[in-house]
Amino acid sequence: MLCIHRTSFVKVGLSLLVMIPLVGCVTMPHPFEKKEGSAGGKLTVPPPARLIVPVPTEALLTEKDSAILAQDMVKAMTDQTIPPVVGTAQKGEWLLMMKAQSKDGVVTPQFSVISPDGKVAATRNMMPVSVQDWASGNETILAQVASQTAPMVTDVLKGLEAEVMAKDPHSLKNRPAQIYFKGVTGAPGDGNIVIARQFVTSLKDKSNEIQSKKDKADYIVDCKVSVTDGAAGTRGNPVQHVEIAWHILDKAGKEAGKVMQINDVPAHSLDVYWGDTGSAVGEEAAGGVKRVISNFSGRDDKPLNNGAGKGLLAPPELINNK
Known part of the structure; x- marks a missing residue:
């Protein structure tokens, strides 16, 4: 199984490979396994330094329930690794503004991400709710709306970040990642050499290059191998x-x-020669390292696909509150 975390963690079995994440689920080949592995996890591109979530005043809720919705959004987005806070709209901050509209017995909440210059970067509809449930301030419903909205906000912020990266010739969207590899240590026999050689060979592609100088690298990779005596095994082996x-x-x-x-x-099967096992380890690890770098940097994220709301000025009342 493979999951990626902003501090990603992968278990590979000379038959098991697992990565524990930061953001986004992926499936990766596991040549080191006899069976196909699976993947899980969550990856989030670092959002703005801070995201303010003002208590909504046009959400068709009471003041108390509006405050609960704002708190629920903060909690849900914190679970998405975004650092939001409930507060008053401040000049120069990224904002998450919420409101709601009612039509034909259904309330449709909506959020807008406001950039520090007061422009609407994106607007999205949230989960629709019946008028009765919304007006009642049902806390379970409000929490559910926030939970379903948080990944949408994450996607918007990732898309905005990708827009910036796409325009920057120095970003990893426009050049290969420079990787300084410190090598492999701790393996018995020829393991250090075999694993390292295959890792370097498998890592290099149009998006990743090996950098010989540590101070010019975007990422630094090292590998440590540990071999310890285990249980007796099946049939006493x-x-x-x-x-x-x-x-x-x-x-x-x-x-x-x-x-x-x-x-x-x-x-002791690896005491002297690692052979195909060492090659499989290096190849599989290269795939995992590539995925960690892609997830951490956001280089594979797509720029935000916005509609008419992109770039519009925020409502006058919002600007005045700043």
């Missing part, structure tokens, strides 16, 4: 427990992700 940890740091030293490869193998 002894086994060893193999753990291979790949750490990916950005140039500021922040952990972008982790790929873990874990499995039990026949005891």
Whole structure:
């Protein structure tokens, strides 16, 4: 199984590969496994430094219920790894404004992301609710609306970030990621060499390059192998427990992700030669590292596909409140 976390973690079995995420679920090939693996996780591109969620005044709710909705949105978006806060609209801040409209017995809430210059970056409809349920301020319903809305807000922010990256010739959307590889340590026999050689070969493509100078790299990768005696194994055959940890740091030293490869193998079967096993480990790990970098950097995210609402000035009352 493979999941990616902003600090991603992958278990590979010399038959199991798993990545624990930051954001977005993916499926990856697992040549190190006898069976096809699965993937899960959640990846979020870093949003603005802060996102203010004002208590809505046009949401067709009481003041109390409007405050509950704002708090629910903050909680749901925090679960999405976005750092929002409930507060008054402030000049120069990113805002999440909410309101609602009623028609034919159905209330349709709506959110707009307002950029620091007071323009509407995007507007999206939220989950429709019956007039009766909405007017009652049912806390379960409000929490459900917030929960379903949070991923939509995340997608909008990722799209906005992707727009900026697309216009920046120095961003990873427009050039390969420079990766400084510190090598593999801890493997018995020829494992360090075989794994490292295959990793470098499998990593290099149009989006990723090996950088020989650490200070010019976007990401730094190292790998540590641990082999310990395990249980007796089936039918009394002894086994060893193999753990291979790949750490990916950005140039500021922040952990972008982790790929873990874990499995039990026949005891001492890797003492001298790793052969195809080492090649499979390096190839599989390269795929995991590429995914961590893509998820962490947002280089594969698509620019926001906006409709008519893009770039419009925020309502006068919002600007005046600033």
